[in-house]
Amino acid sequence: MLQQLFKFKGGVKPDPNKTPSVQAPIGTAPLPALLIVPLHQSIGGVPNPLVKAGDYVFKGQRIGDPDKWISSAVHAPTSGTVLAVEERVASHPSGLPTLSVVIEPDGRDEWIEHTPLDYNALEPERVREILRDSGVVGLGGAVFPSHAKLAPAKAVPMDDLVINGAECEPFMTCDDLLMRERGEEIVRGIGIFRDLLKPKRVLIGIEDNKPQAVDAIKAAVEKVGENFSVIAVPTRYPAGGAKQLIRVLTGKEVPASKRSPEMGVQCFNVATAYTAWRAIAHGEPVLSRIVTVTGNVERPRNWEILLGTPLKDVLALGQPKPDTNRYLMGGPMMGFEMPSLEAPIVKASNCIIAGSMAMFPPVAPEMPCIRCGACAEACPHELQPFEMYWFSRAKNFGKTQEYNIFDCIECGCCSYVCPSHIPLVQYFRFSKSEIWSREREKNMADAAKARFELRNERDEREKAEKAARLAKAAAAKTTEKKPESAGEPATADVPVDADAAKKAAIAAAMERARQQREAIQPKNTDGLTVAQRKEIAEIEARRAPLQAQQTTFNAETQSSQREEQ
Amino acid sequence: MNFTTPPYLSQNVSVRRVMLQVLVALLPGLAAYVWLLGPVILVQTTIATIAALLAEACMLKLLKKPLGLFLGDGSAIVTAWLIALAFPPLAPWWLIVVGTLFAIVVAKHLYGGLGQNPFNPAMIAFAVCIVSFPSLMSQWPPVDLHAGIGEQLALVFGYAPRLDAMSGATPLDALKTALKLGEGSATVTAVLADAQTFGRIAGKGWEWVAAGYLLGGLWLWHRRIVSWHAPMSFLAGIALLAGALWLFNPAQFANPLFHLFSGGSMLGAFFIVTDPVSGCTTPKGKLIFGFAAGILAYLIRSAH
Numbered sequence: 001m002l003q004q005l006f007k008f009k010g011g012v013k014p015d016p017n018k019t020p021s022v023q024a025p026i027g028t029a030p031l032p033a034l035l036i037v038p039l040h041q042s043i044g045g046v047p048n049p050l051v052k053a054g055d056y057v058f059k060g061q062r063i064g065d066p067d068k069w070i071s072s073a074v075h076a077p078t079s080g081t082v083l084a085v086e087e088r089v090a091s092h093p094s095g096l097p098t099l100s101v102v103i104e105p106d107g108r109d110e111w112i113e114h115t116p117l118d119y120n121a122l123e124p125e126r127v128r129e130i131l132r133d134s135g136v137v138g139l140g141g142a143v144f145p146s147h148a149k150l151a152p153a154k155a156v157p158m159d160d161l162v163i164n165g166a167e168c169e170p171f172m173t174c175d176d177l178l179m180r181e182r183g184e185e186i187v188r189g190i191g192i193f194r195d196l197l198k199p200k201r202v203l204i205g206i207e208d209n210k211p212q213a214v215d216a217i218k219a220a221v222e223k224v225g226e227n228f229s230v231i232a233v234p235t236r237y238p239a240g241g242a243k244q245l246i247r248v249l250t251g252k253e254v255p256a257s258k259r260s261p262e263m264g265v266q267c268f269n270v271a272t273a274y275t276a277w278r279a280i281a282h283g284e285p286v287l288s289r290i291v292t293v294t295g296n297v298e299r300p301r302n303w304e305i306l307l308g309t310p311l312k313d314v315l316a317l318g319q320p321k322p323d324t325n326r327y328l329m330g331g332p333m334m335g336f337e338m339p340s341l342e343a344p345i346v347k348a349s350n351c352i353i354a355g356s357m358a359m360f361p362p363v364a365p366e367m368p369c370i371r372c373g374a375c376a377e378a379c380p381h382e383l384q385p386f387e388m389y390w391f392s393r394a395k396n397f398g399k400t401q402e403y404n405i406f407d408c409i410e411c412g413c414c415s416y417v418c419p420s421h422i423p424l425v426q427y428f429r430f431s432k433s434e435i436w437s438r439e440r441e442k443n444m445a446d447a448a449k450a451r452f453e454l455r456n457e458r459d460e461r462e463k464a465e466k467a468a469r470l471a472k473a474a475a476a477k478t479t480e481k482k483p484e485s486a487g488e489p490a491t492a493d494v495p496v497d498a499d500a501a502k503k504a505a506i507a508a509a510m511e512r513a514r515q516q517r518e519a520i521q522p523k524n525t526d527g528l529t530v531a532q533r534k535e536i537a538e539i540e541a542r543r544a545p546l547q548a549q550q551t552t553f554n555a556e557t558q559s560s561q562r563e564e565q
Numbered sequence: 566m567n568f569t570t571p572p573y574l575s576q577n578v579s580v581r582r583v584m585l586q587v588l589v590a591l592l593p594g595l596a597a598y599v600w601l602l603g604p605v606i607l608v609q610t611t612i613a614t615i616a617a618l619l620a621e622a623c624m625l626k627l628l629k630k631p632l633g634l635f636l637g638d639g640s641a642i643v644t645a646w647l648i649a650l651a652f653p654p655l656a657p658w659w660l661i662v663v664g665t666l667f668a669i670v671v672a673k674h675l676y677g678g679l680g681q682n683p684f685n686p687a688m689i690a691f692a693v694c695i696v697s698f699p700s701l702m703s704q705w706p707p708v709d710l711h712a713g714i715g716e717q718l719a720l721v722f723g724y725a726p727r728l729d730a731m732s733g734a735t736p737l738d739a740l741k742t743a744l745k746l747g748e749g750s751a752t753v754t755a756v757l758a759d760a761q762t763f764g765r766i767a768g769k770g771w772e773w774v775a776a777g778y779l780l781g782g783l784w785l786w787h788r789r790i791v792s793w794h795a796p797m798s799f800l801a802g803i804a805l806l807a808g809a810l811w812l813f814n815p816a817q818f819a820n821p822l823f824h825l826f827s828g829g830s831m832l833g834a835f836f837i838v839t840d841p842v843s844g845c846t847t848p849k850g851k852l853i854f855g856f857a858a859g860i861l862a863y864l865i866r867s868a869h
Contacts (some may be wrong), residue, residue, distance in 0.1 A: 013572050170574065191863055332573040360573040367580050368680035373792075373846040374578070386846060412572030419578040420680075426570050 006251040008244045010414045011236040014170050015331065016209060020300040021173045021292050027303045029317055035077055035103040035308035036088050036344040037063065039530065042137040044070035046530050051101060055082045058112035060285055063101045066132050072145040073135045076103055077287040077306035078501045079110040085233040087531075091311075091329055091346050095339025099479035099530050101459055103308065114283035124150075124196050127280065135286040135347070140164060140175075140269035141330060143348045146276060149331055159264035160250045161275060162198040163190055165213060165239030166207040166233060169331025172351040174290040175270050177302045179206070179213035182274055183220030188241075189273030189305055190228060194282055197266055201229065203249045204270075207239055217270075222371070237333060238411040242267040250442035256407040280437070291345060293318035294355035305345050311352065312341040320354040328353040328457045332360065333412045367420035375414035375424060381407050385414040385424050392427040397438070402429045408432075580679070581620035584639030586790050590781035591646055591836065601770040602654050602706065605717040609661055610649040617645035620669035623727055625675045628674060640679055641645035644668050647687035647836060652694070653725060660701055668747050685843045705735045707762075736768025737827050737866055740819060745841045752816040757823070767826035775831040782835025791839040794851035797833045800825055802859020833858070 040046045043065025045322030051057055057076035080103045087097035117494040119127050128147040137143045152158045167175040179186060204221075206214050212233070218230045233239050233248050243254050246265050254260045260267060271290065279285045288307060294300035296320035305314060311327060320327075329349050338352075345352075361544055375385035382406055393398040405428055414424040583802040598606045625632050648664050668686035676682045695702040712720075740763075750796075757763045761806040766772045785791045803824050810818040824830060829837075838844055838855050845854040 012576070014576075058628065326569070328573060332571070334571055335573070336571060337569045348756060355573065362573065364579060365631070367634070367638065368582075370580060370640075370680045370841050371844075371846050372583070372841040377792075377848065384847065416572050417576050417578065419580050419583050421575065421579065423570055425572070 003176045003317055004235065004251075005231070006248050006449055008239075008380050009382050010245045010378045010413060011238060012378055012416050013132070013236055014416065015169045016235070017294075017334050018173050018209070019081075020282075021171070021294040021302060022176060024301045026177050026290055027301055027317070029163050029303045029309065029314070031078060031105050031107060031109070031306040032306070032309045032313040033104075034083075034310065035080075035105060035306060036310060036342070037074060037077065037103065037308035038088070038090060038098045038100045038344065038346055039064040040098055041074060041075055041135075041307070041347045042072040043142070044068070044072065044148075046099070047071060047074050048530060048533075049085045049099065049101060051076075051082045051085065051086045053082055054081075056546065057082055057103060058110055060114055060287060061112045061369065062133070062285070062290040064296040066145075069132075070145055070148050071132070072137050072147075073133045074101075076101070076309050078103070078105045079108050080105040085519065087306050089340045089343050091338065091349060092337065095343070100308075100344070101191045109242075110320065116281050116283050118193060119195070119280045127192070127196060127343045131279060133253040133285075134275075136271055136272065136276050136279050137286070137347055139271035139275065139289060139347060139350070141334075141350055142242075142350050143346075146268065146272055149261075149268070150193060152197050152266075153261040153264075156262055156264045157286070158197045158199040158266065159201065160246075160252075160266075161190070161194055161197055162242075162249055162265060162267040163193075163202065163204040163228075163270060164240060164242060164245050165204060165210075165217065165266055165270040166245050168207060168235070168237045169333055169335075169351070170237070171294050171353050172292050172331050174302050176210045176213050177272060177292075178271055178290050179210070179368060180216045183216040184223060185211075185272045185277045186270050187220040187224045187226060187228065188281065189275070189277030190225060190268075191224070192276050193266075193268055193273060200224070204228055204230045205233045205239075205245045205249050206230065209235040225368065236253035238380055238409070241380065241411060243409065246435055256404065270449060286347060287555065289347060289349065291349055292351040292353075294351065296321045296359055297354045298354040301334070305349075307347060309345045310342050311338055311344070314345060314352055315341070315354070316440055318352070321356065323356045323358070324354045325357060326355045326356055326360070334410065335415070363423070364421045366422050369420055369422060372419060374417045374419065378413040378417040379564070380411060380413060381409065383407060385428075388431070389424055389427050392431040395434070397431055397435050400428075401435065405431055451515070492528045570679035580640065582640045583790055584643050586785065586788055587836065588639065588642050588646060589712035590649070590785045590790075591778075593648065593780045594774055594832065595646075597774040598650070599653070601774060603712075603717060605714060605716055605721060606649065606654050607655070608718065608721060609654060609658075610646055612658050613649040613661050613665045614642055615639040617648075617669050618667040620666050621674075622668060624674040628678065630678065635679060638679060641673075644673070644686045644690075647685075647832075648690050650832060651687060651691050653702060654702065655706050655717060656701055657723050658721050659723075660694060660698060666693045667693050680842055682842055684842045685837055688837060703738070705738075734799075735828060736762055736771055738770075739763075740823075741867075744817065753819050754816070757819070760864055767823045772826045775826040778831035778835060782831065785835060785839075791835065792848065792851065794848050795838045795844060795855035796834040798852045798855030799838045799859040799862075800830065802856040802861075803830055803863050804859075804865045806860055824863065824866075828862075830832070830862070831860060 022052045029086070039049060047064030047067055049063065050065050057063060057080060059076060059079045061076045062073050063076050063082075064074050075235050083104050085099065085101050088100040088102065089095055090098035092098070117130065122130075128150055131147040131150070132145060136146045138146060165171070165175055165179055166520075179355045189204060189205070204217055206217065208214070214230060214232050221228045221230060231249060233245070238244050239248060242260070246252055246254060246260060246267055250265055252263050252265055254263055254265070275286045279286070286307070288304050290302050291305045291314065293314060297320050299318050301318070303314070303317055315327070327338045328350055328351075329338050330336065332353060335351070335353070343450060369386055371386060373386065379385055388400050388405050388408070389404045391397070391403065408428050410425050410428065412425050415422070418424060582794060587801040593605065595610070618636065618641055622636055625635050643667055648668060649661060651663060652661055668690035672686035672689035673679070673682050684857060686780050739758055740753070744751055744753070747756075761769070763769055768777065782791070785803060786793055786796070805817065807821040807824040811820050838858050845851045
C-alpha cells in the first residue's frame with residue numbers, strides 16, 4: 001500500500017549512536033535489593049498511597065490509587081515488604097524528593113491474583129477504567145495517562161490513529177527492540193486502541209533507520225490479520241515528536257491551542273500499546289519497562305527493568321567506563337541529568353546514557369546572538385527561536401506568546417545548531433514558567449478581588465436591611481404604644497416573647513451557616529499534594545477534641561447566661 | 566553536581582567557524598585582486614587586520630568583556646578584510662586605519678559589540694570615509710598601471726606624491742563620464758569597446774575579481790553559511806532595474822551583466838547584504854531587504 005508522506009520543516013540529524021545497544025536482545029534485569037517506587041509517575045493527579053510501612057505486598061498489588069480521572073495507578077513491581085512510604089529523591093533534574101513506596105523484595109516474586117479479560121465483552125468505559133487502574137501511561141516519555149486519550153472527540157470524527165515507533169532520539173533503542181521482539185503484542189494493543197477510538201485508518205510510523213523493526217511490525221500486522229499501515233518515515237530528529245509524526249503521516253498540523261483529537265487524530269507510543277495489551281489480555285499492570293542502557297558503558301543493551309529500580313543497580317548492568325561523569329535519563333536532546341544514583345527507574349525512563357567529557361563535551365561559553373537564523377531553519381515547528389530568545393531575555397513575555405512560544409516542544413534543535421551556543425530551550429522554559437506563574441497570580445488576584453467585591457456588596461446590603469428593620473421596628477413601636485398602655489400583662493409578655501424569637505432566629509441562622517460551611521468545601525483544599533493532605537488530616541485530628549470542648553463550653557456559657565436571665 | 570541542561574549534543578558550529586569560513590570565501594576574490602594589481606592589496610588587508618584587532622582588544626578591555634572569547638571570534642577580521650577590499654587599493658595607510666577604527670570602535674562596540682550593531686561596520690567605515698575624504702576614496706588605479714610594489718607601497722605609506730596619473734576611475738565611472746562627455750553621441754557599445762578599460766563583461770580585470778567573489782559566495786551558500794535569499798534578491802534588484810533601463814534605451818544604459826560584474830555588486834551580494842547582524846533573518850525579510858538594497862545600489866551608482 002502506497003502511503004503519501006508529508007514533510008515537517010526543520011529538524012536536525014545528530015549522530016544516531018544506536019548500533020551499540022541493539023546487538024543483544026532485551027535482557028531481564030535481576031531483582032534489586034530495594035525498590036523505590038514514586039507514586040507520581042504520570043501526568044495528572046498524585047496517586048494516594050494504599051500501603052504503609054510494614055505491609056506485605058504482592059507483585060502487581062496496587063500501592064497508589066489514581067487521584068482523579070487524569071491520574072494513573074501505581075503497583076508493587078514485585079512481592080515483598082513495604083519499608084517506608086516517604087519522600088525520596090525523584091528522577092527529575094531538580095532532584096527534589098517525591099513521595100515513594102520503598103519495598104524490600106522477598107525474592108519470591110509472587111503475583112497477586114490477576115485474570116485475563118476479554119475486552120470485547122466489556123463496556124468501553126470499563127476498558128478505560130482498567131487501563132487507568134493498570135497504570136497504563138504514555139511510555140514515549142510524556143507519561144500522559146492513556147485512558148484519558150482513548151475517548152474520541154464528540155464533534156470531530158476520528159480519522160487517524162497514529163502509532164509512534166519513530167524513536168528519533170539518538171542512543172535510544174528501547175522501542176526498536178520492543179518492536180523487533182514483541183511486535184505481535186504491540187499490534188494487539190493497537191487493536192484495543194483502535195476498537196476504543198474507531199479511527200478510519202491506523203498508521204504506524206517507524207524511522208527508516210530501523211528496518212528490522214519495520215519488518216517485524218509488518219509481519220505482526222499480517223499475522224494478527226489487521227489492516228494497519230506500517231510506514232517507514234525519513235530519519236530526522238524530531239520525527240518521533242507526536243506533532244511531527246502526525247504531520248508526516250497525515251499532513252495535519254496540530255497547533256498548541258488544540259488537542260489532536262479535535263483534529264481527528266490520536267497518537268500513542270508502541271510501548272504504550274504493548275502495556276495496554278498486557279494489562280487487558282493478561283491482567284498485568286505496568287510493573288516494568290524496557291530501558292536502553294548505553295553511552296559510555298562496557299555493555300550497552302536494552303533491559304526489562306522493574307519500576308523503582310535505583311539507578312545504581314541499572315548501571316551495574318551496563319558497567320560504566322571509568323571516565324563517566326554523568327548519567328542522563330532520556331535522550332541527549334531532551335533528556336536530563338539524573339540527580340543521584342539512588343533515583344529510580346520510572347515509567348518515563350526510556351533510556352539511561354552514561355556520559356563522559358569526550359561524549360558530551362562541556363558547552364562552549366555563550367556568545368551574543370548574531371541573528372544568523374539557523375535556529376529558525378532548524379525549528380520543526382517553524383517558530384522563530386531568535387525572536388523568542390530576545391523577548392525572553394527582555395522578559396517581554398507577551399511578545400514571546402505572540403511568537404507562539406507555547407508551540408515550542410523543547411526539542412532542542414535550535415540550541416543544537418546555534419553557533420553562539422545560546423541555551424535557547426532554557427530561555428523558553430523560563431518564559432513559559434514565568435507566564436504560567438503570572439497567570440496563576442492573576443487568577444488568584446482576580447478571585448481575591450471578586451471576594452472583596454462580594455463582601456462589600458453583602459455589607460452594604462446588610463446595612464440597608466438593618467436600617468430598614470430598625471425603621472420598621474421604630475414604626476411598630478409607635479403603633480404599639482397604645483395597646484401597651486391598655487393592659488398590664490401585655491407589657492410583660494411582649495419583650496419575653498421577642499427575646500425568645502430573637503434567640504431562636506440566631507440559633508437557626510447559626511445552624512444554617514454551619515450547614516453551609518459543611519456543604520461548601522473550601523476551594524483551597526482542591527488539588528493538594530499527598531503530603532499536604534496528610535498534614536491537613538493531622539491538624540484536623542488535633543483540632544477535633546478542642547472543637548468539641550469549645551462547643552460544650554459555648555453551650556455551657558449559653559445556658560448559664562440563660563439562667564442569669 | 567553542576568546543573569546541566571539539554572540538549573547535551575551540539576553541532577560543531579561556532580561564531581568563529583562561521584567567520585573563518587567567510588574569510589576563506591573571500592580568498593578567491595582576494596587572489597584575483599592580487600593577480601590584477603599586485604600584492605599591495607595584501608599589505609592593505611594586513612594593515613586593516615592589525616588595526617581591527619588592536620581596536621577590538623582595546624574596546625573589549627574598556628568594556629570589560631572577555632578578551633579571549635571575543636577577540637578569537639574572527640568578526641573583527643572579517644570587518645577588516647571587507648574594508649581593505651572595498652577601499653581603493655592604493656589608499657594611504659592611515660585612511661584604512663581611520664576607517665577600520667571607526668568601524669570597530671563606533672559602528673561596532675559603541676552600539677553594543679558583536680551582534681548588536683544596526684549597520685555593517687565595514688560599510689559605515691566606507692560611508693564615513695567617502696564623505697570625509699571624497700577625493701582619496703575615488704582614486705582607483707587604472708588596471709594598466711604597471712607600477713612595481715615599491716611604487717605602490719610608496720603611495721600607500723605617503724612618501725611619494727599622489728600623482729593624478731596614478732589615480733583613475735572605476736569602470737563604472739569611466740562609462741558614466743564617457744557617456745556624459747559624448748553628449749548623446751556616445752553609445753554604451755562604443756564606450757565599452759575601449760579595450761583598455763573594459764573587458765569581456767565589465768571592467769577589465771575587475772570582472773575577474775567579481776567572479777572571485779561570486780565563487781566564494783557560492784561556496785558560502787554551499788556550506789549553508791548564507792542562504793540564497795539575500796544575494797539572489799540583491800542581484801535581481803540590480804539586474805531588473807538595469808535590464809529594464811537597458812531594454813528601454815540600450816544606447817544609454819549598460820546591460821545588466823555589466824552591472825552585476827561591476828563595482829561592489831558581487832562583494833555586496835554575498836558578503837554585505839548577507840551580514841546576519843545588520844541584515845534580515847527570515848527568508849521573506851532577506852528577499853525584501855536584498856531586493857531593496859539592489860535597487861538602491863543601482864540608483865546610487867547611476868545618479869550623480
